[in-house]
Amino acid sequence: MKKVLLLIIVTANAFVYSQKSRQENQLDSIFTFMYNQNQFNGTVLISDKGKIIYNKGFGFSNEVKKTKNNSTTIYELASCSKQFTAAAIVLLKRDGKLDYKDKISDYLPELEFWNNVTILDLIRHTSGIPEYLIDLSKNIDDNTIATNQDLINYYAVKKDSLQFLPGQKHRYINTNYALLATIIERVSGIEYSRFLEKNIFKPLKMKNTFVYNRRQSPKKIKNYAIGYVWAKNTFDKVIYEAPGYDDKMVYKLDGIVGTAKVNSTVEDLYKWINTLKNNTFFSPDEFDLMTSVTKTTEGQNINYGFGLDLSKGENKFSFGHTGSWDGYSTFVYHNMVKDRTIIVLQNFKMGTYPYANINEILDYKPLSIEYKRKINSPESEIKKYIGTYIDEKDEKQFITYLDGYLVHNSSRVAWDMRFFPVDENEFQAVRQGGTDGVLKFIKQEDGKMKLEMLQYGSLMGSGIRK
Known part of the structure; x- marks a missing residue:
């Protein structure tokens, strides 16, 4: 009987290993073909049912030195940074230092003309505040790097009207999270970067996660991925302000934090996702609020929580975010029902990710043609x-x-x-x-x-x- 039982266990383990190996090979095949046709350059981590089944880097983190991306390469997170800004607000609320319903003019008196906008409006993108990305960069000298205070000063002078009444609509606006970063600094009395490091990254042992303005305060960072675009009419990868591309916007806005500028690895982000899903850092009530689908005053669903895109319904609950900035393309996603995490960090503007194929592989379904293959044509x-x-x-x-x-x-x-x-x-x-x-x-x-x-x-x- 013991021999029979042992044989069953060995056979079952072999089957599980075979299935996992097959999934890994399929994932590797897809990412390899996408890398070969210029559609992927970065690092991916995929876990299913709480176990990492794929973690690999493709392409170069530095095109000049030809250093390769790997599982510990550090990337700018772009808009995936917003979830950490929102998390900092939760911690300040927990400590009784602010309330979600507080008016932002309580902390940003320079913007008192937006006196009906609340902190929660900023978090959920229901403020009606205008987008700073284009307008501010046009009003900055090419050799100047703007900060959050410069952004606030710009609107303090401009006194733009709100685009809609607070709470009336949901419109994704980067300005919201830049203002949240300044509120964090003024309430806590320390820099945004230091607050995140002290209160989130260090406690969670996210050793390779930090706020970094790579043009404003350049540093030598081991295994750091530089964000790239294609130079005009070539396949040479360059940074935004290089002569071959000549776009100064990201340079001029490099000092603004809150909406971007958190840098991390796939492995650190996996720690973060596990922290969220297991309620080991935030209480169940806090997490429920952070991932709640709410409504505008006009009755429309707001599928956006605390720096997180949301998908909720019958037997459906997932959260995450995407990002694109300064030559980086990012995707962080977790499915609570299937206990599935997909983290994709890329240092190439045109990078994408085979989201449908990943899920088909993990669900043992036939593969669809998500991205067509390049044919050999004379x-x-x-x-x-x-x-x-x-x-x-x-x-x-x-x-x-x-x-x-x-x-x-x-x-x-x-x-x-x-x-x-x-x-x-x-x-x-x-x-x-x-x-x-x-x-x-x-x-x-x-x-x-x-x-x-x-x-x-x-x-x-x-x-x-x-």
Whole structure:
């Protein structure tokens, strides 16, 4: 009997190991093919039922030194930083130093003209406050790095009206979390970075997590990933302000914290997710509030909690966030029902993640085609589509060739968008966050070539080659 029981246990363990190995191989195959066609560059960690089943890095953390991304590489989290800003507010509320219903003018008297906006409005993006990203950068000298106080001073002078009454609508605005960071500093009496370090990162042993403004206060950090974009009309990876890309916005806004600027690893973030789901740092009541779906005064659901996107319903509960800033693309997600965590950190603006395929693999379902594979097409076959295409409004679409890809620009916007061949006359876009885009070329009866631009199957524009 003991021998039979032992055989059953060994057989069961072998089956589980075989299934796990199969999942790991499938995940590795998908991420490898996406890396090979310029759609992934970073580190991924995936756990299912509380166990890590995949943790691997792809590409380089530093394109000059050719250092490779790995499981302990540190990345800027972009908007995934917001959950830590909101968490800091929870801790201050716990200590009785503020209340969620407090008016922000109590702490930011410079903005007293927004006197009906509350802290909770900032947290849930129901404030009506305008977005600072574009307007502020336009009003800053190219050699100046703005801070949170500069942002507050800007609006104190400008005195913009609210875009809607507080609580009336939900509109995701980065300014909300920049203001929360300053409230944290003024209430606690210490810098935002120090507050997070002292009250969150250190207690949770998140040893490689910190606030970092890499242009304002550059440091030498071991195994740090630099955020990259493609230089114009090349496949060279550069930083935003490099001559080949020449965008100064992220440089000029580098000193602003709260909305971004937390840096971390997939392994530290996994500790954070486990802390949230197990209520080991926040009480069940605090976590329930942080992940509550609420409503606007107009009755619309707000599927956004305390720095967390939410999906809740019958047998459904997940939370997480995405981020894109300064050449980084991030995704942090946890499914409470399936006890499943997916963390993807990338140091490449155009990076994406095969979310549907990951879940299909973990659920033992057939794989769908989430991202099409690049086919081997002769240069001459690709080049036959280059040229200038003109639509009925006389807008020009410029199609050029670059190292096996087609590049799309227009007379209206210099998109510099790259497309790879997936069929004889069809090309798939490499786009930020994996947003779908297709160029389709159709030869007309009169011999002229027609260009169709599609997004998620819908026709967005067209033109005839002249």
